[in-house]
Amino acid sequence: MTFSFTHLTSALALAAGLAVAPLMANAAESEGIVVYNAQHETLTQAWADGFTKETGIKVTIRNGSDMQFANQIVEEGAASPADVYLTENSPGMTLVDANKLFAPVDTATLAQVPENFKAVDGNWVGVAARSTVFAYDKTKLKEADLPKSMLDLADPKWKGRWGASPAGADFQAIVSALLELKGEDATKAWLKAMKENATPYKGNSVAMKAVNAGEIEGAVIYHYYWFGDQAKTGENSKNVLLHYFKNQDPGAFVSISGGGVLASSQHQKEAQAFLKWITGKGGQAVLRDGDSYEYAVGNGAQSNPKLVPLNDLQAPKVEPSKLNSKKVTDLMTEAGLI
Secondary structure, three states: OOOOHHHHHHHHHHHHHHHHHHHHHHHHHHOOEEEEEOOOHHHHHHHHHHHHHHHOOOEEEEEOOHHHHHHHHHHHHHHOOOOEEEOOOOHHHHHHHHOOOEEOOOHHHHOOOOHHHEOOOOOOEEEEEEEEEEEEEOOOOOHHHOOOOHHHHHOHHHOOOEEEOOOOHHHHHHHHHHHHHHHHHHHHHHHHHHHHHEEEOOOHHHHHHHHHOOOOOEEEEEOHHHHHHHHOOOOOOOOEEEEOOOOOOHHHOEEEEEEEEEOOOOOHHHHHHHHHHHHOHHHHHHHHHOOOOOEOOOOOOOOOOOOOOHHHOOOOOOOHHHOOHHHHHHHHHHOOOO
16 A cells, blocks of 8 residues: 555644644643642642542642631632632631632532531531640649639639630631530630630640640640651650540530632532542541541541540530631630730
8 A cells, every 4th residue: 555645644643633632631631720728738738649649630739727718718709719728627618608609519529428527508528627635744734633624724723724826727716616515605704714824825736835845734726736746756745645525515626627619610520529539538548547647537437546536535516617717706806815
């Protein structure tokens, strides 16, 4: 068979076309998704790496804090460049949801997470969780000395003996739960007493270090700071143990880290796929096997075996969509805590 130049050119063009088509598809896919990330950077990077490896979809992560991104998303509105928003706590999710800026989460993704770890309207879903604890100096306090309830820390006998990081989203989520569980008057009274009794620190790690150094006898923080330090050198927690309030106490609050897809996203399919992956087997295994020490929340998912099991925490039932970040910051400002 003899090929003419015309036939050869056509064949090359056809071959080139066949080769270019998938490249064009890949180029479109290579745009990937943008994640506004208020979760721990290393955890979200591990999620992104696993997702990209499995799907080929690129993930660009922009790091910040819960309320910083929540307010930014509200300000950006439909012009937001973000496709997915991830938080450490749920009040930020509530703010974005209240402004109707989330697309409904795919039903297949919602089905991967228990009812108590997602928004009732289905517009965002839990991706991890963290437990409130009282980190205490084991050289100064015995078990019998520990507060039975977080509310006990309002007693004048605790004046100057405990601390927290009131300016952080973590602590404000705990106060949000207190407000939902006990009401405004009780929350105001507790915050007023906190102003009198507690030492403010900038960050949970700093508060735990203060306990370890003997500056204070205890601090209200989240559990994983202690586990993370213990897994390294333990130098910032060698004198510290964790007390779990349990008994549905406000101090046993379990905070939900959330994820949602923005309604303005131009990459809905890819963004929904990312949320499905991190709440599914692969993403939850990152929590079990990694060094974040946050709780896995997926149906049947196992958390790190070093943690007290979620079911043993006896956490109070709190509807996450009712956590009111604006009211909490108003009350904390009124109390002189922030």
